[in-house]
Amino acid sequence: MSTNDAHSAGKTPASAVPGDTAREAKATAAKTGPKPRPEKARQPTSIVPSSTIAGRALVAVVAIMTFLAAITIGSAVAVRGTASQWRSDVTREVTIQVRAGDKATTDAQVQAAADIARKTPGIADAHILTGEETARLLEPWLGSGLDLNDLPVPRVVVLRLDGAGTADLARLKRTLTDKIPTASLDDHRGWSRRLVAVTDAVMLIGVVMLVLVGLATVLSVVFATRAAVATNRAVVEVLHFVGARDGFIAAQFQRHFLKIGTQGGLIGGLAATALFGAIAALPQLGLGGDPELPTVVSWLNPGPWGFLGIAVAVAVVALATALTSRVTVYRTLRTIQ
């Protein structure tokens, strides 16, 4: 054995071989190449390097997607709440007005109108507004403290529909004008129906967006997983060569993707929660204190169900990410084998 041999075999520790000790080697590498591992690392280096997974970009995608999904769910739940409120308002919107004349006659006419209404199928109830109630309605216009008995203020009968939508209001209108010339039917239903249609449209858009967001998330994860397997093709090959089963290899990848999904989902979900939380907190901050204020703000308060929906979205996103990547890895491994 020549001296050269001893040299290259590193059998003479005192020789001038560079990087003689692991300590030196580490210091060496720190300056010139990739990071070395500590000599007795408790945690072995992960076999699939996380730097190859475009992880941060994917976390960003997943976070944005979750944010979008959460915003959509929250808004949809909130708008649904508003819509159902509107729907119940509809029942209050149908009224009969009876022009005032001689008090006794008017009273009789009002009673007759209410009776006609009650007998109409689809109308659950007819309520004759008392003087007080009418005064409250007129307050914005006539000021408070008026004695309505002095005034020829029309009398109002409020109808409550049974909600089945079977009431034939057009016929009722005709009957009323036939029998009681001073009565007129104020039917706001066209108006309300349009409102409901709009909220239905909003809900539809929400569902469509949710589907789109879900699709985009799954696609991004599929692409990212494929890219990860492709850039780690050499790693996969070596793992196959040293006798690793597909399950072992897939687990190496899935580990990263579950983490990415959870991180992204949490970031997006928390951001959305914070946004809705801020919106819900606005009225308390004195910006929308009036509870009757029909502003975007009060419409957009998703309530507990909305927040629950967001939490579910986060969980679904994390699981979907992990699952999608597992399926994709298995598929891609088949093409490498």
Next chain:
Amino acid sequence: MSTNDAHSAGKTPASAVPGDTAREAKATAAKTGPKPRPEKARQPTSIVPSSTIAGRALVAVVAIMTFLAAITIGSAVAVRGTASQWRSDVTREVTIQVRAGDKATTDAQVQAAADIARKTPGIADAHILTGEETARLLEPWLGSGLDLNDLPVPRVVVLRLDGAGTADLARLKRTLTDKIPTASLDDHRGWSRRLVAVTDAVMLIGVVMLVLVGLATVLSVVFATRAAVATNRAVVEVLHFVGARDGFIAAQFQRHFLKIGTQGGLIGGLAATALFGAIAALPQLGLGGDPELPTVVSWLNPGPWGFLGIAVAVAVVALATALTSRVTVYRTLRTIQ
């Protein structure tokens, strides 16, 4: 020269050397390895392989970001429009009501109230509603065809503020109640101010979201570029070794990123445009036909300025993506040199 030599040097085309012709080689590769290039490819293979850029994931990120930005811009412009409408409504909202009594006295009191108002700084004009105008306001409540002269209907003076917001309405209120006991000031400004505050909050949220979305886009691009350079480290090294300047290398990367930015931007922008287009088209579809309908739908019509904003956002995103990646590539190249 031995036969072996001739063999391996491929000088004997009739020999049994495998993959004898380029055609065969291509067919060979097609089944067993990466795709071969056509023999006389007009378009040379790009030096930085696009498959290493996680391009589709980044296109997805950029598209989503652009979509978000566009939605935000569109909504902000739309809400701003609604808000300015509300703001101008505010000026109509301040009214003085004078309780009706003896006609001559009332007329004098109304006149006096109008005079006081006109003399108050910050109030541009005071308009005494005519009987007809009042009748129109009351129509929903009292029905049409009423002779108001018979009724003790309060008289209304509508004040127009000069918009500078200097009017001291509290003082005016005191003066009025002092001098004319039957007069009262109906100041809806608290109400309106709250509405304006809400729209301001919405605008602020919009700007914050825009900033966040912009930041997220830039960060995603920076990450993606770094990842691209990192995975193409070998390519960069070889390019350096064959004498390529940094500018040449950066251009190889930037080419991909400009394409990604443009694609993502267009996808996101078009999606947002389609969404707003659909919203703007809703009323024409008979879903929100009533022009006075204060629904989300009419609020969310961004108008031409909104669509212009979206187009600008797309352009900005594409350019920002290309620029960010160029800067990042240059920086990263310095660390490889």
Next chain:
Amino acid sequence: MVRFENVGLRYGMGQEVLKDVSFGIQPNSFQFLTGPSGAGKTTLMRLLFLSLKPTRGLITLFGRDVSSLDPDEVAVLRRRIGIVFQDFRLLDHLTTYENVSLPLRVLGKEEASYRAEVTELLGWVGLGDRMHVLPPILSGGEKQRAAIARALIGRPEFLLADEPTGNVDPTLARRLLRLFIELNKSGTSVLLATHDIALMDQYDARRLVIADGRLYVYE
């Protein structure tokens, strides 16, 4: 242990790289594989290592017909084979130590159970002081020795080494050859592909020569 019967291989639609190759490898035997560049040595190794399926003919490995194996069975068979690749195939993000211990890690073994063994082997191939360094900063010869150590760590029954001395000086090549001979004496079959005639002259063993797609055996 290994039987090739009329094995032919073509890549895709190309000409056959290997034609009608028939031979056997006995347990506990030692043989060189040689032939000009591009003759098909690496291809033959890949067939033996199940990373390529023959286009025709029959290959029996450890008594099993390789055409009937599913992926998991392939993985299990491969654990009985060690391979040194011509281009090393070390993982650049794992240290020399981690690269060498990878076959054991894949088996699910605890790090503590193999640390001493790996350290000893690395010392043997002269990489004791390069243990915690990443492959990109190793010299050519050092990488090659790391690849050899990885092939040996699992105590394979069959060792395939593709040009394992191409990047080391003659003295070190002799030393590595002795390592392979030692291994063979302790019961492993060895197939060593090489261009190095001087190396083959140092040990009298069976020679398999590939030329023009045919395999000639010189006992």
Next chain:
Amino acid sequence: MVRFENVGLRYGMGQEVLKDVSFGIQPNSFQFLTGPSGAGKTTLMRLLFLSLKPTRGLITLFGRDVSSLDPDEVAVLRRRIGIVFQDFRLLDHLTTYENVSLPLRVLGKEEASYRAEVTELLGWVGLGDRMHVLPPILSGGEKQRAAIARALIGRPEFLLADEPTGNVDPTLARRLLRLFIELNKSGTSVLLATHDIALMDQYDARRLVIADGRLYVYE
């Protein structure tokens, strides 16, 4: 053309791989570089190729002090040098033809202007029929020849070849050596790092030997 004066190099904080190395390379000269595995041959090549800066001492290349060059000047100087890496460094996504023509493409040349030249050179190194194939499916020796062709295509004034015959059979090695000698006769300086004593014995040239970090020159 090249002057080293008391050059020392250490990686990071390690021991010096090269110590007090002083030598010169004349235009139009031919020399072998040899030494045991891990001695520092590749390191010396990297110094010559400007991909490493010396920790001490002075290196002059084409009459310029290398410590004072900015990145663009490095790029321009490198165009006058051809290098064959021990590990080839071919780009796996480009065909053999595209890999070999890369140095010309980087100069901004039109494909039509160099097609004939590249094709001819590929024929010379015996890769005429592997031209439009991606490197991963080339055999070891074929890759090595592609790397050599890429180093030669730019007609460099100075050729560095790191173990250029480690993966080919002796006959082909002789053929490649003749190629390098041809090249040297036409005016290029050649520095050829090798372990192959048989190869060095075939051509009588200056030998640079690295041992224990020192460089010994045998004229």
